[in-house]
Amino acid sequence: MTPKEPATQPAQASAAPPPAPAATHEIPFTRPSISALEMRAVATALRTQRIGGNGPICKRVQQLLAAQLGVQHALLTPNATQAMEMALLAMGIGPGDEVLMPSFAFVSQANAILLRGATPVFCEVDPATMNLDIADAERRITPRTKLVMPVHYAGVPADLDALTKLASERRLELFEDAAQAYGSTWNGRPVGAFGRAGCVSFHETKNVTSGEGGALLTNDLEFARRCELIQEKGTNRSAFLRGEVDKYTWVSLGGSYVVSDLLAALLEVQVQRAAALNKARMSLWQTYYSGFAELEQKGLLRRPVVPAAARHNSHIFWFRTATPEMQRKVIAQLRGSGIQATFHFQPLHDSPYARKSMKLTQHLPVTEREANCLVRLPLHGQLRKKDAQWVVDQTRKAFQSA
Ligand SMILES: Cc1ncc(COP(=O)(O)O)c(C=O)c1O
Structure with missing residues (x-):
């Protein structure tokens, strides 16, 4: 997998964002922290x-x-x-x-x-x-x-x-x-x-x-x-x-x-190094989380909820847009700025293999709706705090222009 490719499941063709303008600042989705x-x-x-x-x-x-x-x-x-x-x-x-x-x-x-x-x-x-x-x-x-x-x-x-x-x-x-x-x-x-x-x-x-x-x-x-x-x-x-x-x-x-x-x-x-690796990601996750409070208040996106009993390792930062169309526009806009934002799992019940081999005709409306609105942002140990802040700024702009 090249750094250009966000690690994810095979995408369905419909999830592909429209072409975007040229990048100004490359932020890969993921990079291992190897010392x-x-x-x-x-x-x-x-x-x-x-x-x-x-x-x-x-x-x-x-x-x-x-x-x-x-x-x-x-x-x-x-x-x-x-x-x-x-x-x-x-x-x-x-x-x-x-x-x-x-x-x-x-x-x-x-x-x-x-x-x-x-x-x-x-x-x-x-x-x-x-x-x-x-x-x-x-x-x-x-x-x-x-x-x-x-x-x-x-x-x-x-x-x-x-x-x-x-x-x-x-x-x-x-x-x-x-x-x-x-x-x-x-x-x-x-x-x-x-x-x-x-x-x-x-x-x-x-x-x-x-x-x-x-x-x-x-x-x-x-x-x-x-x-x-x-x-x-x-x-x-x-x-x-x-x-x-x-x-x-x-x-x-x-x-x-x-x-x-x-x-x-x-x-x-x-x-x-696990504790340090998780800690570095947590600070970036927090930058994203607090950076999007205002957009959530305006009803433009929804941030993840962490239950009171849970402590998480900041593996992924995600939010959801109000509509699938907004998801595609925001991802395209961010990629145009060189930020490898991406969607995530395409629901399995609705996949070509499940439909064909398991003959599934099932619908899961919550899963379908939410998966189609989900956006993941770059998050890895080589990302600097100022890069994460720049991603926040670019995301705000993406919402304005979308
Ligand atoms: C939720 C979940 N389960 C299983 C796997 C499979 O892990 P592996 O690539 O180590 O087989 C992944 C990989 O990304 C995953 O995200």
Whole structure:
């Protein structure tokens, strides 16, 4: 992905903004924060000449992650997508099962469900946060519902009190897609493993990154052990490496969901820097948030709502325009000024694949309306405060001229 391309799902043609005038000041949507420390760590790992998967550096990073995110077990995976695929296999999700998820979500979640032969049941979002509308999800529960998969959109946690209550009362598994929410908390506790398990992503767009990468998080030892088998091609290699068995062999269905120690070396430094990386983004997020108070008072846009129990990691700053037409105009105007503003998830229930392969004719009016009005602004560790202020000024101008 080049810096020109905002990281997002494939866009639908209709979402493309009209051509814009020439740029004056380039502000990329995203840039990883890689320092000399990461470069040194990668060089050191290379010199050891032990860069295979699930090696000693991976083990160290897993321990660091578990300590930082307050979970018993963290397993590194090549990305969050594969953490989800592995988790659903380990949960035994299969044909005939239904899984509740927001339609406003990353496509990997729906793929992970379909790959198990199960059915994603697309639900509405709460317009305040763009997270799962839990009451709507509850209405869609049937005797076949096995799992609920909320997303912590933009790093702002979904209501984990309501979700854990729903999961326990209705006997559902709970898996958190915390891909965007590294370090976010709910009532002071890091998100990711309130239910059976969850995942975080270390994709290059994320606050903490190794370019590609992810982790499965769980507090359930038995579940972690099942995932370990799956991760190592269905073998008990991990138990062998711990000295628990004298040879390893094929014991379950599996895949290859391990990470090279080379990438883990880069990630180790990023995880050590996580608090600082999140803090730098928070100050930019605040610049945007306070910078748009007036436009919100005038009814021109709506800013995100952060629930009282939530602390977020400032992964994304977004707002919504009053109409889809305004969304397109504002994005085009900002891009004309060199600011890579962009839309986000195109609702999955309305995607070409869901319409065709799942034969869906479903409408989710809140999701459709809100997704078509959502604008994301550049937010990353290399953005300076004065750049963020300039983005605010240009956005105000964009609203004036639109
Ligand atoms: C909400 C959400 N879930 C899952 C993913 C997939 O993460 P990965 O690229 O690590 O597979 C992303 C990636 O952007 C995401 O935003």
